[in-house]
Amino acid sequence: MNLRSVEPNSPTPCIVGLTQQLEVLSNWLASPNVNSQIFSISGIGGIGKTTLLTEMAAEARRCSTVTLWMDGQFCLQTPRAFLSHLEMSLETEYGRTRVADTPLLAHVVEELTRQRTVVIIDNCETIDRIDSWLLSSLLPMLVTSTSEFLLIVASRTGLPIQWHTNLVWGNQIHSFALELFTRKEVHEYVQSSGLPPLVQQDIVHKTDGHPLLLALTVDMLRRQGREREDYAQQIPGILSAELLKEATSPYMYEALQMLSLFPAADQTMLNQLLSHPLNALDYTALSTLSCVHTGAGGLSLHQLVSRMLREDYERRDPSHYQMMRSRVLELLMERYPSLNKLLQMQIAAHILELYRDQLPSTHAYTDFTGIRQREVEQQMSFEPGDLPYLQRFLAESLARSDWQSELIENGQYSSLLDDIANYAPAGIRVIRNPDRVPLAFCAGLWLHDQTLSILEQYSPDIRKMLGDPVNSARGCSPEAADTICILLAAVDVGQSSYRPEELGGMLFQSWLIDAMSGLRAIIPTADRQLNMLLPHLGFEESTMPSQPYAREDMHVWELDFRQATFEVWVQRILRQNIRTAGCIPQEAPRILSRDEVRLMLHHIYDDKVLEEMVPLQAMGCEGVRARELVVSILHADPPTYPLTNLEQRILRESYLHKNYRKSELAEALHMSRATFYRHSRQGFIHLGHAFTQRWMALK
Structure with a gap:
């Protein structure tokens, strides 16, 4: 594992992401008088523990400090093995040999206390075998009034508890738990x-x-x-x-695989799915793995480990994965009504993650595929210092003609945001980066007696447009408000860390999760992109009052959980037929992949090849029907969602008409070949979605 930058010709590659830990070591090395200390490095497999130790060893050697490296897999078996490895390192690295008849322990202690020394031990998962001897015998000998000794150890779970509670060494331990890169x-x-x-x-x-x-x-x-x-x-x-080197038993691996499908699960829930149920000792052993955390709902996996296990599981055995995913969904639905609001929101977030492949992944406003939970948790309430950022995002959004509520007249958006910030800031949600700098926001008004005057100031016809939600808010106190009308939203398109649609995904995901606590969100819009997106996120269209002023393309969308149940939401968001309790939900159809669509287009006029395509056979779609459907989609006006006009034209000209070579077509479209192929790849993905949706609608 290499955390360094990867410049091919860089003679001195720089370290990434470990500045804080290296700075602590540098301070210890640079101090004229230091106390003996212990650094404990911990983290899941592949997080960078060995890389950090390598950098620490290099830094110590640059400071002319005696530096010894050992592998805990071999040196932590017994005290004798530990001392023998130290002796060998001293002789190999510094030529210091033991004088005849000198006891091994005395030789090691003398050498390690002679001058400032750093001992680094990687792979310390079995340090508990000799930790009593280390704490009671060796380390006290190394800590004298004149010694300057640093022990650096790395393991997945960190040092055992007895190290931290030791009266002598407990206060000398610095723990560094490595995290994912920002x-x-x-x-x-x-x-x-x-x-x-x-x-x-x-x-x-x-x-x-x-x-x-x-x-x-x-x-x-x-x-x-x-x-x-x-x-x-x-x-x-x-x-x-x-990641699973700790799970030596195949039964433990199966338990981790099932745990990856849950937000958290206790022994009883896991055993309902396992072919080899866990006993109490097995469950305890599972809880001690570095990638497993213990909480109120039972055991949960590190988010990245959970995702990687699911992806590997689905790749190896897709049918079994989909069956077990459905079983998990059923169990979560059964538990949901009896849980508190916090756990209900955690389940809602997990379902969005578990079925993320069925959420819009390439929409103009949202992309859920790259969201990590720790990023979603950066959502916060509005703070007065945020307003200049939000006004800038809003101005840039208006310049690009991205959606803002058509109920508000042009030129009034900035003033509306000012008034919401000054008089009703609870209606603003802000997504921030780890430094608390705003990245995206959405703003609306919780409908109650004190906010209706603001709403009607900027949209005089709002009462006639929305009807009951506005009428019900009259006389309602702020504390009793349960409906928000979302009017503004924008993201920071100037920063480089996130794509705009990723930030849009974070905003929508946070609303979906919060709505589960019994709220209603209303979005009036005439925006075509938003009108296509919202049904995929579980919003339902409400009936507007028939008025002569109303725009024909205006729609009012609601996500209402004041009365709806978790099961209703799951049915809506996943487009599944959730059956009665005890039955397994039906999986939504698998979307054709990019490569499958490309193969289908390449052989679009070859019935024999189309008939033999396994994905089409699995869908029950014959070759001739597949070609007819593709031709229909690539000639549809307007294009079938989520295909764009440009993608539709590229695919139609490249595979149906074939009047141009690809280079000629790119030139005709006034784009580089790289841009042309990027749109082609995106078109394959979008056509896969459109084809699958159309075929399932025809069946």
Whole structure:
């Protein structure tokens, strides 16, 4: 695992993401008088523990400090083995040999206390075998009034509790739990990769900030041809193997695989799905793994580990994965009504993650595929210092003609945002980066007696447009308000860490989760993109009063959980037929992949090849019907969602008409070949969605 930047010709690659830990070491090395200390490095597999130790060893050696490196897999078996490895390191690294008849312990202690010394031990998962001896015998000998000794250890779970409660050493331990890279750190890494900017953006979007995944992905994308494609398929399996080195038992692996499908699960829930149920000892052992956390709902997996296990599971056994995913959904629906609001919101968030492949992934306003939960948790209430940021986002959005409520007259948007911020700030939701800087916002008004005057000032016809929601708000106190009318939304398109549609996905996901606590969100809009998107997010269209002033293209969408149940929402958001209790929900159809669509288009006039395509056979779609449906979609006016006009034209001219070579078509469209192929790839994805939706509607 290499956390360094990957500039091919860089003689001194820089470290990424570990500045704080290295700074603590540098301070210890630079101090003229220091106390003996212990650094404990912990984190899941592939997070960068060994890389950090390597950098720490290099820094210590640059300061002319005696630096010894050992592997805990071999040196932590017994006290004798530990001392023997220290003796060997002293002799190999510094030529210090033991004098005849000198006891081994005395030799090691003398050498380690002679001058400032750093001992680094990687893979310390079994340090508990000798920790009593280390704490009671060796370490006290190394801590004298003149010694300057630093022990640095790395393991997945950190030092055992007895180290932290030790009267002598407990206060000398500095713990560093390594986390995923931030978006800023990922950008820092990929900028020196030599890859094209668009590819760099895609890497940032997909790697979740996991150092090993990032390194493997960059390495893969710098390869060429078939080898690169094969390697892409292998990455989830490679990471799963790395992350699960602790799970030595196949039964434990199965338990982790099932746990990846839950937000949290206790022993009883897991055992309902496992072919080999866990006993009490097994469940306790499962809870001690570094990627497992214990909470109120039972055990839960580190989010990245959970995602990688699911992806590997689905790749290896897609039918079993889909069946077990449905079983989990059924169990969660059964538990939902009896849980408190916090746990209900956690389940709602998890369902969005578990079925993220059925949410809009390439929509102009939202993309849920790259959202990490820790990013979603950066949503916060409005603060007065946010307003200049939000006004800038709003102005840029208006300049691009992105959606803002058509109920508000042009020129009034900025004033409306000012009034909401000054008089009704509870209606503003802000998404921030880790430094608390705003990245996106949406703003509306909670409908109650005190906000109706603001709403009617900017939209005099709002009462006639919305009808009952506005009438019901008259006389309602702020505390009793349960309906918000969303009027403004914008994202920061100037920053480079997130795509605009990712920030839009964060905003929508936060509303979907919050609505589960019994709220109603209303969005009036005439925006075509938004009108196509909202039904996919569980919004339902409400009937507007028939008025002569009303715009024909205006729609009012509601997401109402004041009365709706979790089951209703799941049915709406996933487009599944949720049956009565005890039955497994039916899975939504699998969307044709980009490569499957490309193959289908390449052989669009070859009935024999189309008939033999396994994905089409699984859908029950005959070759002739598939061609007719593709031709219909590529000639439809307007294009079938989510295809755009440009994507539709590129695919139609490239595969149906074939009047141009691809280079000629790119030139005719006034775009570079790279841009042309990027739109083509996006078109394959969108056509896969459109084809699947149309076919399922015809069946």
